[in-house]
Amino acid sequence: MDIFHDNAMLAGVRQMLGAFAKQYIRPVAMKHDREESMPWALMKQAQAFGMTQTAVVDGRKALTGKDDEEGANKPKSQSRLGVVGSEELAYGCAGVCLAIGGSGLAASPVARMGTEEQKQEFRRLLKGDDEHGHIKVAAMALSEPSTGSDISSLSTTARPDGDYFVINGHKQWITNGQSAAAYVVWAQTDPSAGRAGVRGFLVARGTPGLIPGRKEHKLGIRASETAQVHFEDCRVHKDMMLGIGASSEGLGDTKKMLDSTRPMVGAQAVGIARAAFDYLVERVQGGTIHGTALKQHQHVAFELAEMEMEIQAARALVHKSAWMADHGQDNVRMASIAKAYGAKVAQDVTARALTLLGEEALEPDHPVEKWYRDAKIYDIFEGTGQIQRRIIARSILGVNAT
Amino acid sequence: MDFALDDDQALIVQTVRRFVDKDLRAWAGDADRAAEAPGKLATVAGDLGFYLDAVPEAAGGLLDGAYAHVTRALRGLELGRGCSAMAALLECNVEPALAVARWGSDAAKAELFASLAAGGLATTGRDSRGALTLTADGDGVRVTGKIGPLPALGRASHVLLCATLDGAPVALLIATAGQRVAAQAPSAWRAAAWGTLTLEHALVPASHVVARGADPVALIGAWYRSSLAARAAGVAVAAMEHARHYASERVQFGQPIGRFESLIGLRDDALTAATAARLMALHAAWLCDRATDGASIAAAADAASRARVVAGDAVRQATVDAVQIYGGYGFVNDYPVEKLMRDARPYEQLFGDERFDRVLADPDRAGGI
Numbered sequence: 001m002d003i004f005h006d007n008a009m010l011a012g013v014r015q016m017l018g019a020f021a022k023q024y025i026r027p028v029a030m031k032h033d034r035e036e037s038m039p040w041a042l043m044k045q046a047q048a049f050g051m052t053q054t055a056v057v058d059g060r061k062a063l064t065g066k067d068d069e070e071g072a073n074k075p076k077s078q079s080r081l082g083v084v085g086s087e088e089l090a091y092g093c094a095g096v097c098l099a100i101g102g103s104g105l106a107a108s109p110v111a112r113m114g115t116e117e118q119k120q121e122f123r124r125l126l127k128g129d130d131e132h133g134h135i136k137v138a139a140m141a142l143s144e145p146s147t148g149s150d151i152s153s154l155s156t157t158a159r160p161d162g163d164y165f166v167i168n169g170h171k172q173w174i175t176n177g178q179s180a181a182a183y184v185v186w187a188q189t190d191p192s193a194g195r196a197g198v199r200g201f202l203v204a205r206g207t208p209g210l211i212p213g214r215k216e217h218k219l220g221i222r223a224s225e226t227a228q229v230h231f232e233d234c235r236v237h238k239d240m241m242l243g244i245g246a247s248s249e250g251l252g253d254t255k256k257m258l259d260s261t262r263p264m265v266g267a268q269a270v271g272i273a274r275a276a277f278d279y280l281v282e283r284v285q286g287g288t289i290h291g292t293a294l295k296q297h298q299h300v301a302f303e304l305a306e307m308e309m310e311i312q313a314a315r316a317l318v319h320k321s322a323w324m325a326d327h328g329q330d331n332v333r334m335a336s337i338a339k340a341y342g343a344k345v346a347q348d349v350t351a352r353a354l355t356l357l358g359e360e361a362l363e364p365d366h367p368v369e370k371w372y373r374d375a376k377i378y379d380i381f382e383g384t385g386q387i388q389r390r391i392i393a394r395s396i397l398g399v400n401a402t
Numbered sequence: 403m404d405f406a407l408d409d410d411q412a413l414i415v416q417t418v419r420r421f422v423d424k425d426l427r428a429w430a431g432d433a434d435r436a437a438e439a440p441g442k443l444a445t446v447a448g449d450l451g452f453y454l455d456a457v458p459e460a461a462g463g464l465l466d467g468a469y470a471h472v473t474r475a476l477r478g479l480e481l482g483r484g485c486s487a488m489a490a491l492l493e494c495n496v497e498p499a500l501a502v503a504r505w506g507s508d509a510a511k512a513e514l515f516a517s518l519a520a521g522g523l524a525t526t527g528r529d530s531r532g533a534l535t536l537t538a539d540g541d542g543v544r545v546t547g548k549i550g551p552l553p554a555l556g557r558a559s560h561v562l563l564c565a566t567l568d569g570a571p572v573a574l575l576i577a578t579a580g581q582r583v584a585a586q587a588p589s590a591w592r593a594a595a596w597g598t599l600t601l602e603h604a605l606v607p608a609s610h611v612v613a614r615g616a617d618p619v620a621l622i623g624a625w626y627r628s629s630l631a632a633r634a635a636g637v638a639v640a641a642m643e644h645a646r647h648y649a650s651e652r653v654q655f656g657q658p659i660g661r662f663e664s665l666i667g668l669r670d671d672a673l674t675a676a677t678a679a680r681l682m683a684l685h686a687a688w689l690c691d692r693a694t695d696g697a698s699i700a701a702a703a704d705a706a707s708r709a710r711v712v713a714g715d716a717v718r719q720a721t722v723d724a725v726q727i728y729g730g731y732g733f734v735n736d737y738p739v740e741k742l743m744r745d746a747r748p749y750e751q752l753f754g755d756e757r758f759d760r761v762l763a764d765p766d767r768a769g770g771i
Contacts (some may be wrong), residue, residue: 148729150654173730219725219733219740226734290532290566290762299761351718354747358755359530362551362596362748364588369747373589376722376743380729386664402655402662 021092426484482636530754
């Protein structure tokens with residue numbers, strides 16, 4: 001498998017999810033942006049397409065129809081599958097993409113570090129519909145009001161008490177924070193151990209002391225729910241602690257998880273940029289200015305050329321970082337490059353597109369204006385642009401610069 | 403050359419700044435969420451002399467002598483620091499009032515100034531892409547097409563339209579009464595009473611053809627753009643005021659994030675750009691105050707256009723970077739900067755794409771650069 005070519009499976013996923021994005025996501029994207037509502041109906045359709053909330057735990061069998069473990073030494077395609085799918089869904093709407101895939105953030109540590117019993121519990125919690133007829137979703141609760149970029153300063157605690165841990169603390173910016181049926185919450189089990197004492201816990205909705213907080217009103221990705229989550233003397237059985245035994249590296253587990261999702265996050269940013277680019281190409285093909293064809297103006301045509309350069313470069317970086325992960329190579333630097341550059345390109349391309357569209361883009365519910373708002377989060381969440389540069393620079397220089 | 407403010411200017415800046423810091427900033431969040439400015443805006447701003455500042459005294463306004471665009475730009479810088487939407491409502495009457503006072507017929511003056519004196523609003527638009535159809539009908543003009551979205555058009559009694567008739571620029575005063583006006587609330591300047599006006603062979607009578615020819619229309623554009631540029635520079639400054647405050651309190655990795663060099667760099671670049679935009683806006687306004695003939699109008703139009711380019715870039719980047727400095731908090735509406743990022747867009751988009759305009763309009767185009 002090389003990074004410049006989609007194999008049959010990747011091409012199939014690209015085609016299927018690209019069609020899903022155009023036929024199902026686009027028509028409702030603006031409504032969910034305007035109303036700040038979760039696209040529950042669409043999420044159910046996505047599940048029917050094989051994008052299940054437990055896909056990561058299930059080894060993505062549901063999505064591809066076959067086991068990816070083709071042989072111990074064969075490269076996997078899971079990471080590239082993730083970037084192809086992410087780009088296509090975000091091409092439809094980044095907010096909807098995150099609503100469909102948001103549970104994956106919680107599923108990933110369960111898949112990576114969970115015992116068989118924990119995986120079963122996770123699947124059980126996400127099975128079937130809830131009382132509203134909605135599919136069930138999961139939330140990963142890591143960030144806190146005072147813990148954004150610096151995740152080593154977590155203040156949520158999990159105090160051992162017999163067979164239980166008692167969790168106390170507040171979580172901030174949690175995807176699916178209000179609606180989740182299952183939460184993976186990260187807390188400090190042993191303050192004296194520092195980073196090594198941090199652990200993830202699988203907590204079911206309804207557990208006394210788990211209190212979903214208020215929903216945030218956001219600039220973009222408004223179809224994806226972001227909320228606070230509070231833990232007040234929330235008792236969780238010790239069997240629900242992830243990484244039981246020697247396999248946990250404490251806080252390092254979350255960092256590995258973030259490393260593994262970065263190519264997909266970069267791919268979503270590429271999807272947004274491509275959406276704005278395609279919209280603009282269509283407008284330029286048919287548009288006029290004072291009676292002359294827009295496409296005959298270099299001022300316009302070269303802008304499109306510039307955007308295409310940026311998008312192609314960002315996509316190549318995303319695929320390289322995913323390809324490295326699939327081949328078992330250390331992709332920490334490349335994943336940060338792909339994520340940071342993707343975010344930069346998404347912001348730049350949507351801003352350029354708005355400028356070229358001019359006054360047309362001041363219309364309410366203009367898709368490019370929405371994509372401009374959506375793009376900004378890609379420079380903030382899953383490690384800000386500054387954090388990515390810190391990682392990249394550290395890998396070059398060997399030290400953290402301040 | 404003197405960069406100092408005179409006593410009157412200093413007093414106006416001080417007064418508007420107090421109004422901005424005390425009232426506009428306090429009202430901005432709610433006005434944005436409600437997509438409507440508070441009723442008290444008209445009362446408080448009216449007392450401060452907004453709305454009628456460009457209407458001649460003889461017509462019931464406050465303008466005694468020549469209008470001062472430099473003072474307007476200074477005021478715009480402060481208003482931009484407060485709220486773009488409410489700033490637009492406070493500034494929108496100026497171009498229609500000045501244009502009609504300068505070139506309008508008695509009938510146009512009587513109609514517009516009666517409306518403004520009674521608390522009405524007027525706004526200004528431009529057919530930046532030649533999408534409207536204008537045809538001569540006697541000495542009047544018939545217009546077909548959609549004007550806007552424009553700030554204040556949802557509530558305005560009149561719109562001053564800059565467009566092209568048979569290849570020549572014209573400025574028309576269009577009464578909105580009885581026409582198809584649709585109120586809108588886009589994501590930027592949400593409280594600015596946006597609207598569109600859809601016309602079908604609507605007759606603008608000869609009395610409402612305010613001006614014909616390149617010079618008047620260029621001058622209206624210079625007024626509009628220098629005002630936009632000043633307000634945009636104010637928004638950029640405000641974005642960094644908020645960001646600096648937040649960064650001094652937010653601690654990550656054991657220190658206030660404002661001490662990280664990368665964020666100091668973002669702030670410094672934003673303030674450098676805002677300073678340039680401010681000076682260019684003031685210079686353009688200074689030229690507007692001195693624009694009397696073809697050459698001086700061309701100089702004002704050129705400076706205003708360039709000021710708007712720099713200010714548009716400055717406000718876009720400064721607001722994006724303010725959100726970046728706030729991080730996750732920047733993305734939610736409990737804090738002021740996500741609104742600023744949304745509000746930055748019209749400064750670049752209203753009145754058309756500045757860079758493109760100059761490419762199209764360059765008289766030397768055939769001869770190259």
